[in-house]
């Protein structure tokens with residue numbers, strides 16, 4: 001039965017970010033909002049960090065009108081394609097690029113955060129007080145928010161800054177493959193706070209623990225014990241239970257698995273970027289698949305250890321070993337991800353990874369280098385560097401204090417006995 005029978009309003013969706021993955025997710029979401037018009041408004045706003053872009057001469061879009069640099073938003077809205085960050089992928093016409101972040105989120109009840117992690121803090125500052133208080137967020141960002149206060153998940157820091165509940169989406173999802181509608185799986189963590197638990201459980205919920213999160217308001221504790229404020233969704237809107245959240249992302253080519261382990265999902269996506277750099281380092285040396293597998297094995301162990309040590313019992317090992325956001329993302333990222341490819345080229349060519357990033361990525365942004373530094377800062381403060389030898393090795397290599405050739409020695413469990 002269509003929800004409009006009961007609910008007079010539909011959810012408005014805004015994707016905050018429009019890079020390689022941001023644009024892909026806007027495509028996925030827009031296909032679904034069009035299909036499920038009883039729950040969602042078809043139009044999906046996509047916030048674009050505005051820039052001028054020159055269509056290359058060899059592009060099919062090059063003509064008199066595009067022979068000079070034009071605003072990226074104008075190009076996206078006229079070509080229905082993001083020619084800079086997701087070229088050659090047609091976007092549904094209901095994706096609307098908007099350069100004004102405050103205007104893009106106006107009245108949106110669902111905010112999908114999808115931008116390189118280094119830009120999210122500033123973006124949230126711009127959004128404070130500008131969103132509807134009953135909005136819900138999903139963070140697709142792979143990274144961690146490390147500050148003097150400690151180490152936070154982006155789902156948590158966004159939720160904290162904006163006063164909303166925010167879940168996470170992460171998986172083995174090389175953006176271009178998803179955009180080309182090649183089969184992928186992903187994991188969505190959406191675990192509304194306990195205060196919603198009195199509400200009925202709709203079908204299709206993970207681990208039988210689902211609740212309708214739309215009715216109550218008040219405060220709930222976040223993963224690190226901080227208070228998270230949540231305002232009730234007005235009853236005019238369809239509930240945002242797991243079934244409807246899944247409907248926003250699931251496609252025949254993009255299978256969504258729902259879990260409640262927000263920390264595990266976010267950590268898998270963030271920390272695998274450090275491991276992918278290590279995999280690129282050993283591959284750049286020409287050491288072959290056994291070396292890469294060794295790095296991946298140690299990497300996933302450190303991911304789980306990091307989660308359990310700093311985010312407590314809410315982190316489940318099976319999120320890393322059984323879900324797309326864990327082992328599958330590690331495998332895909334260490335096979336064809338940007339962090340892996342840039343690290344490999346850096347070693348093979350004897351250049352810095354930053355130089356390769358500038359040369360190869362056309363404005364896209366590596367997440368692994370920043371995360372390696374941020375995680376190291378945090379581990380240093382905690383006095384735990386030695387307990388995470390692979391994460392620490394990647395940082396030392398980026399710093400120029402160690403070499404990729406040192407990795408076997410640095411991750412040797414018997415090293416301390418020498």
Ligand SMILES: NC(=O)C1=CN([C@@H]2O[C@H](COP(=O)(O)OP(=O)(O)OC[C@H]3O[C@@H](n4cnc5c(N)ncnc54)[C@H](O)[C@@H]3O)[C@@H](O)[C@H]2O)C=CC1
Nearest residue numbers: 018019020021022049115116119141142173174175364365
């Ligand atoms: N690209 C991929 O295959 C995947 C990426 N991810 C994650 O998704 C997140 C977003 O990544 P992508 O969409 O790939 O971004 P990207 O790597 O394509 O980054 C470029 C984006 O950053 C924006 N930007 C540049 N300067 C900015 C500023 N000062 N403020 C705000 N935005 C600015 C650009 O406009 C552009 O939209 C990252 O955390 C990444 O790890 C997750 C899965 C797959």
Ligand SMILES: O=C(CO)COP(=O)(O)O
Nearest residue numbers: 171172173174337338339
């Ligand atoms: O997260 C990704 C695939 O799941 C993409 O990884 P890169 O950012 O290294 O390309």
